[in-house]
Amino acid sequence: MRLSRYFLPVLKETPSEAQIVSHRLMLRAGMIKQASAGIYSWLPLGYKVLRRIEQIVHEEQQRVGHIPMLMPTLQSADLWRESGRYDAYGPEMLRIRDRQDRDMLYGPTNEELITDIFRSHVGSYKDLPLTLYHIQWKFRDEIRPRFGVMRGREFLMKDGYNFDLTKEDALHAYNRHLVSYLRTYERMGLQAIPMRADSGPIGGDDTHEFLVLAETGESEVFYDSEITDLKFGDREIDHDDHAACAAVLEEFTSRYARTDETHDEALFSQIPEERRRSARGIEVGQIFYFGTKYSEPMGATVQGPDGKPVPVHMGSHGIGVSRLLGAIIEASHDERGIIWPEGVTPFHCGIVNLKQGDAEADAACDALYRSLRTVGLDPLYDDTKGGAGAKFATMDLIGLPWRITVGPRGLKNGVVELTSRRTGESEEMSPEQAVERVAQVYAAIH
Amino acid sequence: MRLSRYFLPVLKETPSEAQIVSHRLMLRAGMIKQASAGIYSWLPLGYKVLRRIEQIVHEEQQRVGHIPMLMPTLQSADLWRESGRYDAYGPEMLRIRDRQDRDMLYGPTNEELITDIFRSHVGSYKDLPLTLYHIQWKFRDEIRPRFGVMRGREFLMKDGYNFDLTKEDALHAYNRHLVSYLRTYERMGLQAIPMRADSGPIGGDDTHEFLVLAETGESEVFYDSEITDLKFGDREIDHDDHAACAAVLEEFTSRYARTDETHDEALFSQIPEERRRSARGIEVGQIFYFGTKYSEPMGATVQGPDGKPVPVHMGSHGIGVSRLLGAIIEASHDERGIIWPEGVTPFHCGIVNLKQGDAEADAACDALYRSLRTVGLDPLYDDTKGGAGAKFATMDLIGLPWRITVGPRGLKNGVVELTSRRTGESEEMSPEQAVERVAQVYAAIH
Incomplete structure (x- = not known):
């Protein structure tokens, strides 16, 4: 969505x-x-x-x-x-x-x-x-x-x-x-x-x-x-x-x-x-x-x-x-x-676009969104014009267990950031790896 | 079921x-x-x-x-x-x-x-x-x-x-x-x-x-x-x-x-x-x-x-x-x-065992039931002791679009019977073919 x-x-x-x-x-x-x-x-x-x-x-x-x-x-x-x-x-x-x-x-x-x-x-x-x-x-x-x-x-x-x-x-x-x-x-x-x-x-x-x-x-x-x-x-x-x-x-x-x-x-x-x-x-x-x-x-x-x-x-x-x-x-x-357990979360993960309107960031987010859906996941993509702080606050409030953050700086190095809502820990990785990691988490609970 | x-x-x-x-x-x-x-x-x-x-x-x-x-x-x-x-x-x-x-x-x-x-x-x-x-x-x-x-x-x-x-x-x-x-x-x-x-x-x-x-x-x-x-x-x-x-x-x-x-x-x-x-x-x-x-x-x-x-x-x-x-x-x-359209039928197909209690017929029905479920279908298997007439009447009444009939006589030749509720036409084929045919029907409507 x-x-x-x-x-x-x-x-x-x-x-x-x-x-x-x-x-x-x-x-x-x-x-x-x-x-x-x-x-x-x-x-x-x-x-x-x-x-x-x-x-x-x-x-x-x-x-x-x-x-x-x-x-x-x-x-x-x-x-x-x-x-x-x-x-x-x-x-x-x-x-x-x-x-x-x-x-x-x-x-x-x-x-x-x-x-x-x-x-x-x-x-x-x-x-x-x-x-x-x-x-x-x-x-x-x-x-x-x-x-x-x-x-x-x-x-x-x-x-x-x-x-x-x-x-x-x-x-x-x-x-x-x-x-x-x-x-x-x-x-x-x-x-x-x-x-x-x-x-x-x-x-x-x-x-x-x-x-x-x-x-x-x-x-x-x-x-x-x-x-x-x-x-x-x-x-x-x-x-x-x-x-x-x-x-x-x-x-x-x-x-x-x-x-x-x-x-x-x-x-x-x-x-x-x-x-x-x-x-x-x-x-x-x-x-x-x-x-x-x-x-x-x-x-x-x-x-x-x-x-x-x-x-x-x-x-x-x-x-x-x-x-x-x-x-x-x-x-x-x-x-x-909220911190939703994976079993009941409304969306499997969030995508935060740090620079909505930037052609490269938008394209990367679109691709990520499609990839997540292709592997059967249901992501929430924050594609609004809000600032990073407000976007993070909303994602934290609604409690999706995983967040993928996409920004121009990371994309230069080919990476996005995967963050756990529960631990707060973030890790940089390629978009493909992020999709795979999130997919693995949900595959393990079924 | x-x-x-x-x-x-x-x-x-x-x-x-x-x-x-x-x-x-x-x-x-x-x-x-x-x-x-x-x-x-x-x-x-x-x-x-x-x-x-x-x-x-x-x-x-x-x-x-x-x-x-x-x-x-x-x-x-x-x-x-x-x-x-x-x-x-x-x-x-x-x-x-x-x-x-x-x-x-x-x-x-x-x-x-x-x-x-x-x-x-x-x-x-x-x-x-x-x-x-x-x-x-x-x-x-x-x-x-x-x-x-x-x-x-x-x-x-x-x-x-x-x-x-x-x-x-x-x-x-x-x-x-x-x-x-x-x-x-x-x-x-x-x-x-x-x-x-x-x-x-x-x-x-x-x-x-x-x-x-x-x-x-x-x-x-x-x-x-x-x-x-x-x-x-x-x-x-x-x-x-x-x-x-x-x-x-x-x-x-x-x-x-x-x-x-x-x-x-x-x-x-x-x-x-x-x-x-x-x-x-x-x-x-x-x-x-x-x-x-x-x-x-x-x-x-x-x-x-x-x-x-x-x-x-x-x-x-x-x-x-x-x-x-x-x-x-x-x-x-x-x-x-009833004759359910495939899109809304409660079960995708029925299985009628003509001789419940016969080891060979029971085994064939069990295998068929499992195969249908394996390909994602939801069959209703009539595994009761009723006679063939009563079983057919129930299947016709509840209107499942497809029925697979399994009996000792057919099994001798390696076949079961696939019947369309709408046309009433029946065709003999191997159990594997029957599963494939029913699966094709439902794949086509999605």
Whole structure:
């Protein structure tokens, strides 16, 4: 993309309404604009990151055999009356009446709707196991929306639902989700720690939240410091292998790690003192096993091997897609702006032309831009008339991991400059080498 | 995808509530399920087609330089009061009150919100031209939703908005959209004819609707039969070239083609009688130029070259993404089911194993499945225990354009059977040849 043809309204001033760094940086980098309280428009740069995150979630869900679909945003109240949650759910549920005076709601989650689909179409245990998921906008009418997309009212979530014949199978689905989530977050450059949590209005006893440690997190968390040394890495786990998935759960959840809702001081104090940590965390996902909580009242049964109807065992599993942008920025920024992990960066690298209008510099930048695109990369070329300082400041603010700087002086020696946003280190090399280096970086993360 | 691990709930019975063929077939093929009146869940097969259509729209929008972003589904009523449309818009607008008693609405369209973004961030004519678009769910509270996704209440739409300094530039944006839309629909295997239409609540004088001819269409249309001979084809148009885009508009709109809203019997009767046609059509898109209708009341001005503020000239441009599934099926089906055009098919081809459980047939199907995926294709492999008749019926119903049939008898001679869904013709060949043939078909449409 050429910046002169893009829409990137960066702000010079720090917006006063933003209390945390990710909110400030998203506004300053022209990623979002508030449309009304807790509701945001995603400007082109923000939308691009949102799509990259969504894409990673899709790929990782499908890698473990989960099937994508899409449920609508508005739901009929009737289904929620069947499960008993219509009255139980508090004022965070946005209740709507349509022109025919029917009670509707903007879905805050989808257990009822997916259970209805299941009971309408699945009749036999032979069709199990089944896990369906979607990525759709949700609404929770927070009384005090704040922190930008971190605690918005309209937000994008991946929610998935497993249907299994037995508790054991459903617990395997739970473990498989944990495996998949660990990999998902690592691809985004995040360490998200599974912690024992409270199940809230979803219900059930088994639940883990995934938390990213950050000073601005809303949850207080307590953990054994050994847990931060764990890495999922690039191990290949057969997602059908119950024992292999259970072993990952065991590895990642056997050490103490809890949110304040489930914190147990007596247990915590048994950890050697030097390993006890309390910190703040941002919740970026949660997995639940809740058995037959929805299938029983809603009559979602299958015919078991003995011919008798059995209510299915279910769980649900969520990733806060839009909130992840905030979490990633909280975890990865400096005083100059955002530092995108390569996995989610909106553009793979920036090109800064130090002398726009100079025939040689323009030609070199054009050639570089084309070469990068030819090898499948998506560069942002600052082809505007701005000065070098302003151009660098914008690139630093929007946080592209790599920048190639092109100027008449370097071109005399046949070189451009490749700069890492994270380390700040620069290196001179030929344009061809720069393309190759950037291509290698991205080839390594796929 | 292996069918045994997919969720494809095809129906044997024809659902009685569906009045038109696309609705019937989408229900029978397990593509959608009604969640409540005029609101649908997209089951995995339907969701896949929806995503393919969405992807084509994204590609074609970005091909002509339009910039993707995303606005929220819920909007504040205040912006609509500024434009004067809050009261003017009828009961089709879903009005919502949140827990703080603020008036909100589920966006039926986004002129106000995009104009607000524009006025907040763009100050100079130098930032023009600019066209932003998004693909987002909309809601129109139809009193009588019907025909499945063709006239739903919650529907997916691409809406784009151009901002230009002058009327001439804005008319170029209009023409460029027309060019882009012609190409977009043809990639989906559709002939969509631009017809002079009425602007309705969007406003403005210049507007064309794109209509697909179909007996079940809701609009009555009148046209010169010569117009159906026009093809956009694979011509390359420079989207910045005003004259080239204007010439395409001229070519595609100079013949008589109008909806009943703008039909002029006197003009129509001047066409030679043998070329006069009246028919029914499905509206799949519309483009508008409405000048300063929103920019003036909402104060969306830029500083012109002379330093004075000028309200920008705008247009908006919509493609009915979810409705297109219905339109495509109306235009492309037979008594056995859907016939997907290659551009939008959910799977590139089907594999039918005539003797699941036979070691040789299973191995041949597995190898074929892997080969197809290796060359970048997305096959659906029916690896269930069903009989040949039922398997063929399902493949015909869900409409994959190509089917490869594998059975013990053919394998003895080293051949499988490649069948075209459209023509019904079958040909025997080696598995390698079948993969190559299918790959060629798809390579040719990209």
